Amino acid sequence: MSKEKLEQYRQRFRSELDSVVDFWLKHSHDKQYGGFFTCVGKDGKVYDELKYVWLQGRQVWMYCRLYRTMERFRRPEILEAAKAGGAFLQRFALVPSSGSPGKCAFCLTRDGRAVKVQRTIFSECFYVMAMDELSRVTGDPDMQSDAEKMMDQLVHWVRVDPSGLGRPPMPGDPPVNSMAVPMMLLCLVNQLSEGRPAVAQKYAEMADWCVKQILQHIQRDGTAILESVSPDGKELPGCQGRLQNPGHALEAGWFLLEYAQERGDVQLQKTAVDKFMEVPFLSGWDKEFGGLFYFLDVDGHCPTQLEWNMKLWWPHCEALIAYLMAYTHSKEPALLERFTQLHDYTFTHFADPEHGEWFGYLNQQGNVTLDFKGGPFKGFFHVPRCLYMCERLLDGLLDKHQG
Amino acid sequence: MSKEKLEQYRQRFRSELDSVVDFWLKHSHDKQYGGFFTCVGKDGKVYDELKYVWLQGRQVWMYCRLYRTMERFRRPEILEAAKAGGAFLQRFALVPSSGSPGKCAFCLTRDGRAVKVQRTIFSECFYVMAMDELSRVTGDPDMQSDAEKMMDQLVHWVRVDPSGLGRPPMPGDPPVNSMAVPMMLLCLVNQLSEGRPAVAQKYAEMADWCVKQILQHIQRDGTAILESVSPDGKELPGCQGRLQNPGHALEAGWFLLEYAQERGDVQLQKTAVDKFMEVPFLSGWDKEFGGLFYFLDVDGHCPTQLEWNMKLWWPHCEALIAYLMAYTHSKEPALLERFTQLHDYTFTHFADPEHGEWFGYLNQQGNVTLDFKGGPFKGFFHVPRCLYMCERLLDGLLDKHQG
Numbered sequence: 001m002s003k004e005k006l007e008q009y010r011q012r013f014r015s016e017l018d019s020v021v022d023f024w025l026k027h028s029h030d031k032q033y034g035g036f037f038t039c040v041g042k043d044g045k046v047y048d049e050l051k052y053v054w055l056q057g058r059q060v061w062m063y064c065r066l067y068r069t070m071e072r073f074r075r076p077e078i079l080e081a082a083k084a085g086g087a088f089l090q091r092f093a094l095v096p097s098s099g100s101p102g103k104c105a106f107c108l109t110r111d112g113r114a115v116k117v118q119r120t121i122f123s124e125c126f127y128v129m130a131m132d133e134l135s136r137v138t139g140d141p142d143m144q145s146d147a148e149k150m151m152d153q154l155v156h157w158v159r160v161d162p163s164g165l166g167r168p169p170m171p172g173d174p175p176v177n178s179m180a181v182p183m184m185l186l187c188l189v190n191q192l193s194e195g196r197p198a199v200a201q202k203y204a205e206m207a208d209w210c211v212k213q214i215l216q217h218i219q220r221d222g223t224a225i226l227e228s229v230s231p232d233g234k235e236l237p238g239c240q241g242r243l244q245n246p247g248h249a250l251e252a253g254w255f256l257l258e259y260a261q262e263r264g265d266v267q268l269q270k271t272a273v274d275k276f277m278e279v280p281f282l283s284g285w286d287k288e289f290g291g292l293f294y295f296l297d298v299d300g301h302c303p304t305q306l307e308w309n310m311k312l313w314w315p316h317c318e319a320l321i322a323y324l325m326a327y328t329h330s331k332e333p334a335l336l337e338r339f340t341q342l343h344d345y346t347f348t349h350f351a352d353p354e355h356g357e358w359f360g361y362l363n364q365q366g367n368v369t370l371d372f373k374g375g376p377f378k379g380f381f382h383v384p385r386c387l388y389m390c391e392r393l394l395d396g397l398l399d400k401h402q403g
Numbered sequence: 404m405s406k407e408k409l410e411q412y413r414q415r416f417r418s419e420l421d422s423v424v425d426f427w428l429k430h431s432h433d434k435q436y437g438g439f440f441t442c443v444g445k446d447g448k449v450y451d452e453l454k455y456v457w458l459q460g461r462q463v464w465m466y467c468r469l470y471r472t473m474e475r476f477r478r479p480e481i482l483e484a485a486k487a488g489g490a491f492l493q494r495f496a497l498v499p500s501s502g503s504p505g506k507c508a509f510c511l512t513r514d515g516r517a518v519k520v521q522r523t524i525f526s527e528c529f530y531v532m533a534m535d536e537l538s539r540v541t542g543d544p545d546m547q548s549d550a551e552k553m554m555d556q557l558v559h560w561v562r563v564d565p566s567g568l569g570r571p572p573m574p575g576d577p578p579v580n581s582m583a584v585p586m587m588l589l590c591l592v593n594q595l596s597e598g599r600p601a602v603a604q605k606y607a608e609m610a611d612w613c614v615k616q617i618l619q620h621i622q623r624d625g626t627a628i629l630e631s632v633s634p635d636g637k638e639l640p641g642c643q644g645r646l647q648n649p650g651h652a653l654e655a656g657w658f659l660l661e662y663a664q665e666r667g668d669v670q671l672q673k674t675a676v677d678k679f680m681e682v683p684f685l686s687g688w689d690k691e692f693g694g695l696f697y698f699l700d701v702d703g704h705c706p707t708q709l710e711w712n713m714k715l716w717w718p719h720c721e722a723l724i725a726y727l728m729a730y731t732h733s734k735e736p737a738l739l740e741r742f743t744q745l746h747d748y749t750f751t752h753f754a755d756p757e758h759g760e761w762f763g764y765l766n767q768q769g770n771v772t773l774d775f776k777g778g779p780f781k782g783f784f785h786v787p788r789c790l791y792m793c794e795r796l797l798d799g800l801l802d803k804h805q806g
Contacts, residue, residue, distance in 0.1 A: 039641075039642070039707070041704065041705075047641075047642070047704045048641040048642045048707075049640070049641060050641060050642075105573075107575075108575060109575040112575075113573075113574040113575030114573045114574055114575050114576070115573055115575040115576045116573065116576060117571075117573070168520075170508075170516075170517045170518055170519060170520070171516040171517055172510075172511060172512035172515075172516030172517050172518040173517070173518045173519060237451075237452065238442075238450075238451040238452060238453060239442070239450070239451045239453075301444065301450045301775075302444075302773050302774050302775055303773075304442070304451075304773070304775070304778045304779055306709070306710040306713060306764060306772075306773065307709040307710060308772075308773070309772055310709060361709060363766060363767070364766070364772070369709075369711075369712055369767070370705050370706075370707070370709065370711070371705050372704075372705055372707070375707045376707055
């Protein structure tokens with residue numbers, strides 16, 4: 001591919017990132033109570049005032065990452081918004097008397113009262129991401145310490161004793177190695193370790209454990225990535241065992257590739273691309289209408305998730321990052337072809353030139369069926385992270401560097 | 404409409420009911436461990452061995468009701484299957500040490516180990532339905548007492564103290580009057596009271612309370628039925644407050660109409676039809692592709708449920724019962740026209756002449772997108788209950804009675 005084509009991509013990701021940042025700066029800030037509105041309609045209008053904690057944490061993280069690493073986003077309004085979001089989280093996200101540091105709520109009212117607490121680790125994961133990245137732009141050691149304390153609690157819940165999560169053990173529901181858990185923890189280890197050798201050292205064994213847990217999801221002689229396996233890496237019975245989530249596998253793919261590149265682990269690099277990108281891409285791509293399915297059953301049964309055949313924005317975001325990173329690494333033209341295929345589908349179907357930001361939910365045929373830009377699970381995260389990562393990867397490919 | 408047309412309907416519902424009963428008799432019985440497989444594919448093949456408790460209870464109820472009230476189903480294999488299902492429930496559904504009588508699991512392994520417990524009342528509701536109806540065919544007073552004890556616990560959870568459900572109260576999540584709760588409890592009062600004046604007397608005030616709670620869902624000057632309202636009948640903020648579930652409203656409609664007819668309450672009969680049938684039918688019917696939407700937002704925002712625009716089998720089943728019951732009551736031709744419209748859509752889109760039983764999940768355009776006949780929420784219940792109720796209503800319209 002010509003340099004000109006790569007430069008065109010770079011310009012497109014760059015201008016789209018500007019537009020997406022503007023959208024959220026304009027529509028999502030709650031100047032009265034702090035924090036961010038996350039339920040915003042296609043034109044940015046707030047249609048529900050609930051504040052989803054995953055999305056509060058992710059927005060703080062994304063603002064800080066942009067502020068810290070891209071010169072054109074080093075703007076006071078972005079820093080102030082991130083700090084206000086962080087303060088909202090620190091003040092309201094933690095559920096009182098749920099231990100130390102305790103559980104985070106999943107959802108808060110506009111003024112910060114807890115609505116719901118999930119019995120999983122993910123609100124806490126995004127709290128860690130937010131606090132760590134915020135500590136890097138503010139230099140506040142308390143925030144860094146907050147992040148690390150929560151991380152240590154996460155490790156305790158996952159590897160030692162899950163009882164603090166509040167889900168009583170059930171005799172018919174033995175422990176499961178669920179892809180989301182080691183993926184998320186590996187992401188957090190990377191986050192906490194950047195430029196901090198002592199922290200990297202502290203979590204080195206944890207990172208190895210995460211990688212091993214992720215690799216256990218390669219099943220069926222390497223022909224499938226399954227979303228849930230037993231803790232010793234065996235296939236589970238029934239629908240749960242046969243479930244594939246191509247977008248999740250592709251996201252794990254670029255997490256693994258990044259980890260492997262840093263360590264110069266050639267075998268793991270190859271596994272990341274061959275198994276966590278090619279396998280889910282080839283099984284997950286809809287040959288009839290294009291786009292990646294949300295869920296599939298490895299034996300071809302119909303998944304029981306009603307939304308299985310929908311095309312969601314985030315798997316396409318993760319796939320774009322995965323293939324561009326893989327191409328940057330090996331310069332294998334076939335990988336750039338995949339990126340091009342994904343790019344064309346994604347920008348044609350998800351982007352909204354009229355109001356900015358992306359639609360999140362299409363039916364199998366590729367038509368928008370939920371038209372909001374933000375909802376309980378869609379906020380300022382997958383779209384800007386994809387645009388940001390791809391812009392940086394394209395900068396690298398074109399030898400352009402920015403502070 | 405001519406008697407011939409009504410007779411054609413009667414024949415169709417009757418033969419479809421026979422076919423649906425045969426499907427589940429053939430494919431769902433677990434002769435090794437007892438209970439019923441509920442995850443069965445389009446051809447009846449089991450694709451997951453998990454046993455969902457709602458569906459175990461519902462299948463026991465439906466078998467017993469057919470056995471008890473329709474002569475052609477008074478067959479030993481149906482009674483034996485119901486008794487085996489009831490024994491499985493009594494042995495495995497109750498979660499040990501969750502109080503007395505305690506919580507029921509939501510899902511069990513094939514051999515009866517609890518997989519998941521919901522923090523709601525519905526597994527227990529279907530346990531009550533199963534045990535009460537089973538007691539009526541077996542004459543077993545212990546089963547009747549089991550049902551009543553569980554009912555009393557449900558009433559306690561709903562009206563006195565919900566803490567036994569295991570969901571800690573959250574400051575941002577005040578109590579809600581959720582349509583499902585009074586609907587379900589009214590259904591149970593009807594179930595327990597039939598032919599038992601002392602029991603009817605015991606729960607008479609409870610039934611009145613349920614009706615009042617259901618009527619609180621009439622909102623916006625009578626132009627909308629909202630799924631969730633405050634305990635004093637006010638609209639709630641945000642998406643939760645604006646949510647409409649047309650199928651649920653229609654189901655509540657025939658529960659109310661049945662209740663009102665028994666009491667000769669003319670005003671309530673009118674409300675049941677005008678508010679709980681016409682309002683949700685007119686707002687819920689898809690004028691472009693036909694069929695009832697699953698969820699809608701009363702202000703026209705996009706619901707956040709990914710499946711909002713899908714066409715599910717059960718709202719259509721409930722709507723068929725509702726309109727045929729309403730027509731039987733008033734003989735108003737417009738109501739029979741609605742029934743005809745629903746009938747034509749339903750039998751064209753959901754029924755499967757090839758393998759029997761009905762598909763459950765269509766996209767907005769009316770194409771099958773999940774092709775199984777049974778799944779975590781679809782079992783031997785809505786389809787046969789609809790066919791059974793409609794056959795009996797048509798029997799009544801045509802002056803045919805059976806023992």
